[in-house]
Amino acid sequence: MTVQGWLLILVFTGLVIAMTKPFGMALFATMEGRRTWLHPVLGPIERGFYSASGIDPHAEQGWRRYGVHMLLFNFAGFLLTYAILRLQNFLPLNPLGFPALPPHLAWNTAVSFTTNTNWQSYSGESTMSEFSQMVGLTIHNFTSAATGIALAFAIIRGFSRKETSGLGNFWADITRVTLYILVPACLVYALILLASGVPQTFTGSVVATTLEGAKQTIVLGPVASQEAIKMVGTNGGGIFNANSAHPFENPSALINLLQMLSIFSLGAGLTWCFGKAVGNTKQGWAIFTAMLVLFLAGTTAIYAAEGAGNPIHHALGIAGGNMEGKEVRFGIAASSLFANVTTDASCGAVNAMHDSFTALGGLIPIFNMQLGEIIFGGVGSGLYGMLLFVILSVFVAGLMVGRTPEYVGKKIEGREVKLAVLAIAVLPLIILGFTGIAAISKAGLAGLNNAGPHGFSEILYAFTSAVANNGSAFAGLTASTPFYDGLLGVAMWLGRFFVIVPMLAIAGSLASKRIVPASAGSFPTTGPLWISLLIGVILILGGLTFLPSLALGPIADHLAMIHGQLF
Amino acid sequence: MGNDIVSGLRPALILTILLTILTCGAYPLVVMGVGQLAFAHQANGSLIANKGVVIGSELIGQSFTSDRYFHSRPSAAGKGYDPTASSGSNYGPASKALSDRMKGDIAKYQAMNPGKPIPADLVTASASGLDPDISPEAALFQVPHLAKLRGIPEARLTALVNASVDTPIVPFLGDPHVNVLALNRQLDQLSATPAR
Numbered sequence: 001m002t003v004q005g006w007l008l009i010l011v012f013t014g015l016v017i018a019m020t021k022p023f024g025m026a027l028f029a030t031m032e033g034r035r036t037w038l039h040p041v042l043g044p045i046e047r048g049f050y051s052a053s054g055i056d057p058h059a060e061q062g063w064r065r066y067g068v069h070m071l072l073f074n075f076a077g078f079l080l081t082y083a084i085l086r087l088q089n090f091l092p093l094n095p096l097g098f099p100a101l102p103p104h105l106a107w108n109t110a111v112s113f114t115t116n117t118n119w120q121s122y123s124g125e126s127t128m129s130e131f132s133q134m135v136g137l138t139i140h141n142f143t144s145a146a147t148g149i150a151l152a153f154a155i156i157r158g159f160s161r162k163e164t165s166g167l168g169n170f171w172a173d174i175t176r177v178t179l180y181i182l183v184p185a186c187l188v189y190a191l192i193l194l195a196s197g198v199p200q201t202f203t204g205s206v207v208a209t210t211l212e213g214a215k216q217t218i219v220l221g222p223v224a225s226q227e228a229i230k231m232v233g234t235n236g237g238g239i240f241n242a243n244s245a246h247p248f249e250n251p252s253a254l255i256n257l258l259q260m261l262s263i264f265s266l267g268a269g270l271t272w273c274f275g276k277a278v279g280n281t282k283q284g285w286a287i288f289t290a291m292l293v294l295f296l297a298g299t300t301a302i303y304a305a306e307g308a309g310n311p312i313h314h315a316l317g318i319a320g321g322n323m324e325g326k327e328v329r330f331g332i333a334a335s336s337l338f339a340n341v342t343t344d345a346s347c348g349a350v351n352a353m354h355d356s357f358t359a360l361g362g363l364i365p366i367f368n369m370q371l372g373e374i375i376f377g378g379v380g381s382g383l384y385g386m387l388l389f390v391i392l393s394v395f396v397a398g399l400m401v402g403r404t405p406e407y408v409g410k411k412i413e414g415r416e417v418k419l420a421v422l423a424i425a426v427l428p429l430i431i432l433g434f435t436g437i438a439a440i441s442k443a444g445l446a447g448l449n450n451a452g453p454h455g456f457s458e459i460l461y462a463f464t465s466a467v468a469n470n471g472s473a474f475a476g477l478t479a480s481t482p483f484y485d486g487l488l489g490v491a492m493w494l495g496r497f498f499v500i501v502p503m504l505a506i507a508g509s510l511a512s513k514r515i516v517p518a519s520a521g522s523f524p525t526t527g528p529l530w531i532s533l534l535i536g537v538i539l540i541l542g543g544l545t546f547l548p549s550l551a552l553g554p555i556a557d558h559l560a561m562i563h564g565q566l567f
Numbered sequence: 568m569g570n571d572i573v574s575g576l577r578p579a580l581i582l583t584i585l586l587t588i589l590t591c592g593a594y595p596l597v598v599m600g601v602g603q604l605a606f607a608h609q610a611n612g613s614l615i616a617n618k619g620v621v622i623g624s625e626l627i628g629q630s631f632t633s634d635r636y637f638h639s640r641p642s643a644a645g646k647g648y649d650p651t652a653s654s655g656s657n658y659g660p661a662s663k664a665l666s667d668r669m670k671g672d673i674a675k676y677q678a679m680n681p682g683k684p685i686p687a688d689l690v691t692a693s694a695s696g697l698d699p700d701i702s703p704e705a706a707l708f709q710v711p712h713l714a715k716l717r718g719i720p721e722a723r724l725t726a727l728v729n730a731s732v733d734t735p736i737v738p739f740l741g742d743p744h745v746n747v748l749a750l751n752r753q754l755d756q757l758s759a760t761p762a763r
Contacts (some may be wrong), residue, residue: 004739011739041720045589053581068568069575076579080587100704125651135591142590143583178586183594190598197626200602205651208614208621210629211636218650220612224602227593242644242653245694247626250611253741309687310660318667319684324665325655328640328700329735331742335694337733353655353694355664371581454659476657498608544675557661566663 001307005333009299012257012337013292016264016376021512023265024272030176031153031273033057033166042179047173059165059174063508066154067501069170070147073478074114074497077143077479081110084136088486094129095204101127108485113140115496116148116378118230118237118348118471119488121480125219126238130202133239138226142182145233145266146174146379149181151500152270155384158507160277162515167507181266182232189228189262197251200224223248234378236348238472244338244351246329255352256334263347264296267376270383278408284524290534291375295344298364298375303336305361311562326354336361343368346378348471354451355458355474359558362474363550368463369468371542372427372499377471381496384503390525391506392422393537397523397530406522409515423502428545429468430491434463435549445485449476452567453560457553462488467495615748628699629748634716636751637701637709640688641672644696656692668692700744703732717758727753729746 022154029036035043050057063068084091086107089099101109105122105403112119118141122128129285157167194200199220208216221237227249230236233520240246250256267287275284321332330338342349343365354365368375374386390407395417398405405412438444438459448455454474461474466488473479479488524530560567602610613625623629630648632636647653658665672690686704706728714721731750735741 037753049582051638052585053578055578055582056755063569064568065574068571069579072572072575072579073583076583080583096670123652123654124654135587138591138595139583139587144588147634171582172584173637175582175603178590183590186594187597191601192608194602195597197609197613199612200599201612202599202710203611206612206614206621210623211748211755212629212631212633216623216629216648216650218612218614218627218629222595222599224610225598229590234649240653240695241657242695242697243656245651247628247695247697251626253584257740272644278706294681312661312666313669313687316666316673318669318673318687320687322660323687324658325692325694327693327695327698327704328688328744329698329741333739351694353657355657355659356655356694359662362660367650378698449657450662451659453658454661459660466586474659475655476659557659560661566666567659567661 001303002333004306004350005303007332009303009337012260013296016262016268019261019265020268020272022267024182024276024284025260027149027266027269027273028276030180031156031277033172033176036180036181038184038544046175046179049198053171055167055171057172059169061169062165063167066167067504070500071497073143073170073174074147077140078110078114079390081113081136081140082106084132085109088129088132091129091131093131093134093202095130095202098127099131103482104482104485107566108489109544111489111492112145112471113137113237114468115492116144116233116235116346116381117466117469117492117496118235118490119466119473120237120241120243120471121485121488123241124238130204130221133226134222137237138229141226141229141233141237142178143174145182145229145235145379146177148378149177149266149270150174150380151504152383155387155503156274156277157508158510159410160244160279161511162513164511165508167511182229185232186225188229189232190224192258193224193255196255198224198227199248201477214284226397230349231259231347232266232348234263234267234345237474238349244349245353250351253329253334254313256330256338261336263341263345263349264376266379267345267382269522270400272381274383279437280526282409283408286392286526286531290531291386293531293535294375294538298344298368299337299340302340303333303357305460306332306336308358310358312564312566315564322361323356325353327351339365340368342472343470344373346373346381346469348465350472353475354461354472355476359554359561362457363554365472366457366464366550366554367546369464369470370427370431371538373468373470374538381469385499387418388423388503389417389534389538389541392424392523392541393534394523396537397533401523403521406524407514409518410510411516415509419502419506423499424541426494426498430467430494431463432549434487434491435460438463438487441483443481447478447481449478450567452552456566457557460549460553463491465489470498486563543557623748625746626699627751628697631747631751635713637706637713637747637754639699639747640698641668641690641692642696648697652689653695653697655694655696662683676708678709683708699746699748701747703743703745705730705751706745713754715753719757723757727757
């Protein structure tokens with residue numbers, strides 16, 4: 001670890017704090033449907049979309065209708081992408097002449113992008129036409145992000161409204177988020193990327209004659225426009241196999257900083273938006289602080305492990321930190337920070353290969369995802385995932401002081417707690433269940449790139465990443481087989497929607513309640529005591545559930561590494 | 568429930584189409600238009616041409632096997648620096664295959680510059696397999712060997728490397744690095760112009 005590395009982490013942290021309120025204000029204005037400076041240009045498009053689709057943006061929807069419409073919209077998008085991938089050879093913009101994707105790969109990819117996971121079972125530069133990238137995949141980068149933020153809006157309304165069944169209008173929410181937040185932000189961002197060297201062209205590839213006279217086929221494409229939404233929407237699926245490690249996606253250390261900030265921007269902003277909506281921005285900052293503490297702890301752990309390096313390599317005479325799977329222009333600090341940011345959020349973009357991290361450096365990304373990606377998290381999903389833990393924490397606090405738990409003026413009762421436990425239980429059930437199936441089946445073991453405990457880590461990472469809708473990988477695992485494509489697809493779908501539906505039900509139940517004014521007996525949910533309790537509940541619940549699986553994978557791997565045991 | 572589904576069908580279909588046109592048509596095309604007009608060099612891959620022939624990209628690393636060039640890092644992209652197959656090695660920390668690969672590269676570099684510690688990036692594969700850079704230490708490590716083979720004074724070559732070091736605009740954002748392709752092109756020029 002170096003002073004320079006810590007400077008990067010501190011400056012990054014400062015920038016995250018600084019950008020939270022501005023992004024929060026923009027999100028709040030969008031949630032409320034307020035007029036912004038973009039309305040003179042985009043207002044007519046918004047109204048046009050409503051009238052063409054038969055949408056009444058003022059029609060309030062209860063949680064069931066909001067949820068059903070959200071599912072219909074996502075299912076329509078899934079079908080569209082599946083069709084595009086299966087028919088890629090008949091569609092335009094296929095300069096390298098790629099064939100249609102096989103059914104298992106098309107299923108996996110369509111689910112992956114619909115659920116904001118962006119797990120890349122495919123290898124972009126050798127399987128996906130430009131049309132597939134630009135339409136089949138990019139559409140979900142926008143719509144899955146818009147869906148996540150819309151859901152966060154609906155759930156925030158559940159906490160902030162009283163004695164109503166309405167949680168807002170799903171169609172108005174996604175239209176506004178796309179028009180007033182995602183598209184303008186990406187337009188500016190994409191141009192910055194372009195100016196820094198990220199390509200944007202329909203030319204599929206250029207053949208270069210290298211200095212030594214060899215042929216090198218340089219793959220190009222419409223990268224900049226997809227790269228922008230990939231980060232802002234915490235999608236993470238890149239044009240290229242190497243993702244944000246590829247110099248065309250992430251050409252410099254400055255762009256790397258911008259990429260990390262853009263991953264957190266909307267997730268951090270939503271915490272402020274929540275506080276504003278419930279009438280006390282301190283409530284938002286309390287959630288933000290709990291996230292920030294967990295973020296700093298994770299970053300420190302990865303940076304310490306990667307900076308210390310690998311004793312097996314030290315024994316070979318190679319001193320210093322672990323550079324396997326890292327790019328020189330970023331170095332160890334920026335790679336460690338990126339790995340933590342991308343797994344705190346549900347982004348899954350990588351600028352270094354997590355598979356080649358030291359054992360403990362690779363443990364933290366898995367653990368971040370196993371907590372449910374609630375540390376700023378995916379756009380929208382981070383906030384509502386954190387609110388599940390908030391409900392459990394006030395419940396625990398209520399048990400300790402013997403009062404009915406309250407949160408931001410709402411009584412938290414049996415129904416909410418049961419639903420929250422249901423939503424949280426999905427994660428360990430599927431991650432551990434499916435990992436177990438893969439670890440004892442021939443098809444599951446066939447894809448391993450590494451033997452020994454690291455092989456188990458590869459499987460555990462894959463299912464954790466799928467259920468948590470992250471999309472990053474211990475990429476050595478060959479997952480483009482019918483077995484993994486199928487099972488991971490199911491895991492991604494369940495991990496996304498089986499958290500969302502109970503959470504919407506909670507919001508519906510809360511919206512119908514009265515607001516109870518805070519009294520002397522209310523447990524305060526803003527101070528350090530509350531923040532510590534919240535962090536404690538997160539770590540105990542998340543940590544204890546997954547500790548045995550981590551012991552079999554990364555921890556055993558670490559013991560092998562420090563004893564020089566090779567596999 | 569049934570009513571919920573029916574009422575959602577039309578917006579689900581039409582809005583999907585409209586959003587596709589906006590986010591997959593209008594948006595990337597505007598970016599492409601501006602890019603091709605204002606940043607044509609970057610938008611087309613930052614290509615480097617020599618007498619009309621494309622010899623590579625400023626951003627994409629190349630394989631150097633000849634003794635007369637600075638070598639890039641080991642690459643797991645295809646057979647090495649293949650942009651159609653960007654990838655890291657994905658070897659885990661206790662991987663025997665990784666250890667063996669490193670031993671091979673270490674032997675090669677030890678023969679080149681005996682007794683000197685080998686910089687880590689020279690014997691580790693990058694994440695993309697296309698890393699265009701090496702660390703300044705990795706470039707300087709190769710100087711004595713190249714100076715001998717090329718017949719260029721070591722001091723001149725060291726000066727060349729030091730002049731080629733790129734530091735991020737804000738230094739702590741990343742690590743200093745040297746673009747291997749750019750360095751080797753300058754090396755060729757240096758060899759072509761005899762020392763005075």
